[in-house]
Amino acid sequence: MSLIVNEPYDDSGHEDPGHPERPDRSTAAMAAVTDLHLGSDLIIATTRAATRAELIRVHNGNYLDELGAFCYGGGGDIDQDTYATLDSWSIAVLAAGGGIAVIEELQRRSEGVGFVVARPPGHHALADRAMGFCLLNNVAIAAAGLLTQGERVLIVDWDVHHGNGTEQIFWDEPNVLYVSTHQWPLFPGSGSASEVGGRHAIGRNVNIPLPPGATGDVILRALNEIASPIIEDFDPTWVLVSAGFDAHRADPMAEFQLTSGDFALAASWVAGFVPRPGRLSLFLEGGYDLDALRSSICATLSSLLGRNQDCEDPSNGGPGMDRIVRIQDARHAAIDMLHQADKEDDQ
Ligand SMILES: [Zn+2]
Numbered sequence: 072m073s074l075i076v077n078e079p080y081d082d083s084g085h086e087d088p089g090h091p092e093r094p095d096r097s098t099a100a101m102a103a104v105t106d107l108h109l110g111s112d113l114i115i116a117t118t119r120a121a122t123r124a125e126l127i128r129v130h131n132g133n134y135l136d137e138l139g140a141f142c143y144g145g146g147g148d149i150d151q152d153t154y155a156t157l158d159s160w161s162i163a164v165l166a167a168g169g170g171i172a173v174i175e176e177l178q179r180r181s182e183g184v185g186f187v188v189a190r191p192p193g194h195h196a197l198a199d200r201a202m203g204f205c206l207l208n209n210v211a212i213a214a215a216g217l218l219t220q221g222e223r224v225l226i227v228d229w230d231v232h233h234g235n236g237t238e239q240i241f242w243d244e245p246n247v248l249y250v251s252t253h254q255w256p257l258f259p260g261s262g263s264a265s266e267v268g269g270r271h272a273i274g275r276n277v278n279i280p281l282p283p284g285a286t287g288d289v290i291l292r293a294l295n296e297i298a299s300p301i302i303e304d305f306d307p308t309w310v311l312v313s314a315g316f317d318a319h320r321a322d323p324m325a326e327f328q329l330t331s332g333d334f335a336l337a338a339s340w341v342a343g344f345v346p347r348p349g350r351l352s353l354f355l356e357g358g359y360d361l362d363a364l365r366s367s368i369c370a371t372l373s374s375l376l377g378r379n380q381d382c383e384d385p386s387n388g389g390p391g392m393d394r395i396v397r398i399q400d401a402r403h404a405a406i407d408m409l410h411q412a413d414k415e416d417d418q
Contacts, residue, residue, distance in 0.1 A: 072348075072376050073183035074109055075176045076101075077169030078118040082190045084158025091324070091359040092191060092204040099361040100188045103368035107378065114183065116176040121167035121212060128215035129208055129240055131199040138163075138206060149201045152258075163191055163206040170213040170354055177349045184375045185352030186314075186368075187213075192356040194234030194313045195259060202236065203259055210313050210354045211240045217309050218246055225307035226250070227298075227341050229290075229334075230315025230356040231325040233262030237313065238276055243269030248277070248305040250298045252290050254318070254325050255280030264401035273409045277301055279398055283326035286389030287333030290318075293395050294340055297402075302344050310344055310351045316358030316367040320386065324359050330383035331366040335374035342375055351375070 079101055083094045104113065126135055141149070142160035149155055166189040173185040193210055195203030214224045226241075228234040228251040238261070241247040253262050268276035279293045316334065318327035345351045353371070358364035366382065373380035 073112045073114050073180070074104065074107070074372060074376060075114045075116050075173050075180070075183050075185045076104055077173050077187050078115050079188065080118050080162070080165045080169070082162050084156055085162045085191055086156065087154040090154060094190070095361055096358065096364060097188050097190045099365045100355055100368055103365045103372070104186070106365070106369045107372060107376070107380065112376070114176065116169070116172040118165055118172055119168045120161070120164040121171060121207070125171060125212060125216060126164070126167065126207065128219070129198060129211045134199040138201065153201050153204055155201070155206060159191070159206060166190055166193070167207045167209050167212045170209045170352070171216055173352055174213055174216065177352060181347070181349040183349055184372070186372060187352060187354045189355050192315070193354065194228060194230060194237050194356050195232070196236040197239050203232065205236060208236045208240060210311050211237050213352070213354070214241070214247055214311055218244070222246070222308045223305065224248070225302055225305065225310045225344060226313060227310070228252070228313035228356070229318065229337055230313055231318035231322070231327050232258055232315065232357060233278065233280070234313050235259045235261040238266065241272070242276065243271045245272045245275060248275050248302065248307065250277040250279070250302070252279045252281065252293065254283055254285070254327055257325055264398040265405040267402055267405045267409065270409060270413060274301065274406050275305070277402070281391040281394060284328060284389045285391040286328045286386040287330065287336060288385070288387035289389055289391040290329070290333065291336055291340060292392065293398070294337070296395055297398055307344060308346055308350065310341060312341055312353040313356045314353040314371065315356030316364050319358070319360065319363040319367050321360040321363040322358065324357065328386050328389050330386050331363070331370035332382045332385040334367045335370040335382055336385055338371045338374045
């Protein structure tokens with residue numbers, strides 16, 4: 072099976088000295104691809120900038136204008152966590168365009184797995200606001216493009232943080248199913264199990280908040296018990312992954328205890344929902360320990376490509392198993408309430 076990766080672009084201008092979201096991250100991600108020794112099975116999709124028409128499916132026009140102007144004015148701090156530089160606009164549109172380019176290449180081939188090395192990352196970016204190191208919501212922009220083609224898109228977000236931007240953008244969209252595992256409490260503070268989607272998309276938002284210290288066995292069991300039946304029922308035609316690797320035990324940003332072997336297992340779980348060859352693409356989100364990032368990407372991709380690559384043993388024994396039933400209960404209660412409100416409106 073082929074791996075389709077977006078053509079590397081110069082992202083060195085999107086940097087704030089000392090900030091963890093740094094150019095070394097994309098270098099580490101590409102090193103992981105090299106570690107796979109794919110030869111002619113590695114396909115590079117020519118990168119292009121996302122167009123305004125593609126961005127505006129997800130982001131508000133005023134926000135795009137303001138972000139562009141802010142960057143071209145020299146940039147600076149957007150909030151406590153998020154920066155932009157003179158070059159950030161042109162780099163961010165290449166990240167978003169890289170995602171679209173990879174999907175287009177997958178569609179041409181009807182084969183392979185996509186991996187988008189995207190900097191800056193995207194899943195915290197809201198329709199009208201940058202947030203959490205993210206400027207443009209790369210995975211949402213790709214999904215929105217697929218929606219215009221009549222697809223039904225599953226987005227699995229295994230970054231350790233809740234993808235509040237993606238949740239907000241598709242809150243009331245019945246043709247997107249968003250599934251997120253994340254540590255709670257943690258930035259950005261959202262991601263409760265009772266956030267189940269808007270009234271046109273009841274149940275299409277699946278949050279799985281788990282405690283600090285959670286290990287791979289907890290996350291896999293939660294995905295299997297909570298998300299698997301919902302995904303089967305949704306029956307996606309495309310599968311996108313917000314693939315952050317900051318849930319790794321070595322990552323400095325959070326306290327999940329995953330290993331590279333856990334990411335390989337999560338990847339193989341996701342692969343079970345891909346309806347046809349060439350309908351799966353991963354988007355790099357977080358991951359701030361460079362060695363963990365490299366080994367976790369390598370394990371994830373080798374699992375998807377059916378290659379044998381050494382990786383760390385899966386982790387187990389951490390807290391959170393008891394949360395699975397509580398998450399289910401909170402979801403069901405929220406869904407019942409929305410249906411009840413709908414009924415009352417109809418009367
Ligand atoms: Zn993250």
